[in-house]
Amino acid sequence: MIEKSTLAFLSKLSKNNNKDWFDKHRPTYEVAKNNFKEFVEELILNMAKFDSSIGNLQPKDCTFRINRDVRFSKNKAPYKNNFGALISPGGKKSFSAGYYIQLQPGESFIAGGLWQPPTPQINAIRQEIDYNASEFKKIIEDKAFKKQFGTLSDEDKLKTVPKGYDKSHPEIELLKFKSYIAIRSLKDSEVISKKFPDLCVEIMKAMQPLNIFLRRACD
Numbered sequence: 001m002i003e004k005s006t007l008a009f010l011s012k013l014s015k016n017n018n019k020d021w022f023d024k025h026r027p028t029y030e031v032a033k034n035n036f037k038e039f040v041e042e043l044i045l046n047m048a049k050f051d052s053s054i055g056n057l058q059p060k061d062c063t064f065r066i067n068r069d070v071r072f073s074k075n076k077a078p079y080k081n082n083f084g085a086l087i088s089p090g091g092k093k094s095f096s097a098g099y100y101i102q103l104q105p106g107e108s109f110i111a112g113g114l115w116q117p118p119t120p121q122i123n124a125i126r127q128e129i130d131y132n133a134s135e136f137k138k139i140i141e142d143k144a145f146k147k148q149f150g151t152l153s154d155e156d157k158l159k160t161v162p163k164g165y166d167k168s169h170p171e172i173e174l175l176k177f178k179s180y181i182a183i184r185s186l187k188d189s190e191v192i193s194k195k196f197p198d199l200c201v202e203i204m205k206a207m208q209p210l211n212i213f214l215r216r217a218c219d
Contacts (some may be wrong), residue, residue, distance in 0.1 A: 001105060002103065002191050005014060006032040006083075011105040014081040016186075022079060029066075036103065040198070042080055044087060046201050051208055053089040053215075054098070061091030063106050082107075085186070087204075089215075095121065095178075097214035099204045110200065112207035113181035114214050116156065119212040121218045126162060126175045128217035133171045139213055144206040149182035156181075180214055 011024070015143040022029065040059040048055035057140060062085040070076045081104055088098020100111045114121065129136045139145065140152060154178040161167045165175055184203050191195070 001194055001196055002193050003032075003035050007103065007188060007192065008034045009104050010081055010083070010103065010218065011077060014105070017077040017079055017081070019078055033066070033083070036085075040087070040101075043101075043200055046197065047204055050127060050205055051211075054087050057087065057091055059085070064089050064092060065079040081155075096116045096218070099207060099211070102202065103187075103191060105188060108186040108188065109133075109183055110186065110203050110207075111181055111183045111209055112203070112204065113152075113179070114218075115179045115181050116177075117218070122178065125180060125214060125217045126165070128213070129171060129174055130165075132213075133174070134166075136174065136213060139209045142206075143208065145182070148184045148203050148206040151182070152177065153179070153183050154183050154209075155179075180210070182210065 005028075009028050011027070012025070013029075016022075035152075037059045040062055044054060044057050044059070044062070048181060063085070064080075064084045066080050068075075068078060068080055070078065073214045082102050083104075084093040084100065084102040086098055086100050095114075095115045098112065102109055102111075115124070117125065117153070156177065156178070158176040158178060161172060169175065172195050190199060193199070194217050
């Protein structure tokens with residue numbers, strides 16, 4: 001399970017995001033990092049029972065470094081205020097639909113699907129939705145999906161009609177997405193609960209049909 005001390009470290013880091021503080025508290029960071037690593041390892045094992053495509057992954061294939069790339073950013077804080085992992089076929093460097101978990105005090109969440117896929121992939125997804133709209137709508141209107149995510153995230157959506165489609169298309173709103181993702185926010189109390197591993201599996205099971213659809217579209 002995720003320890004309270006792991007969230008506590010991230011909370012303190014957000015208030016002391018500098019190298020001197022981090023170096024002094026590196027032993028605490030290592031404990032928190034290992035806690036997250038072990039959690040991801042267990043999560044992969046449990047998820048592989050329903051999604052065999054991620055069964056060979058190791059935590060190192062999925063977890064992101066805490067160091068930020070500040071070369072092109074106005075925010076020069078050297079560290080992320082979170083621990084994150086992308087559990088997807090091929091790991092964090094793949095372009096396959098997968099499952100993402102991020103721990104950050106007050107802002108933790110689980111997400112899944114495909115975020116801002118390249119043009120060939122987004123075109124393939126739209127075509128698959130065009131051809132199989134009823135199947136896609138069944139997925140996002142499923143009881144389990146709606147319970148966990150409500151609906152697809154519309155934070156990344158075209159205001160105009162995508163190229164190649166008419167504005168009168170019956171599913172035009174579904175075709176306007178630039179990212180096909182769903183997000184489930186997490187309370188800190190959920191994250192540090194003993195039931196959190198089971199909750200993660202439940203959430204990610206609800207995500208799986210969407211991932212299967214998106215992977216098929218991009219194959």
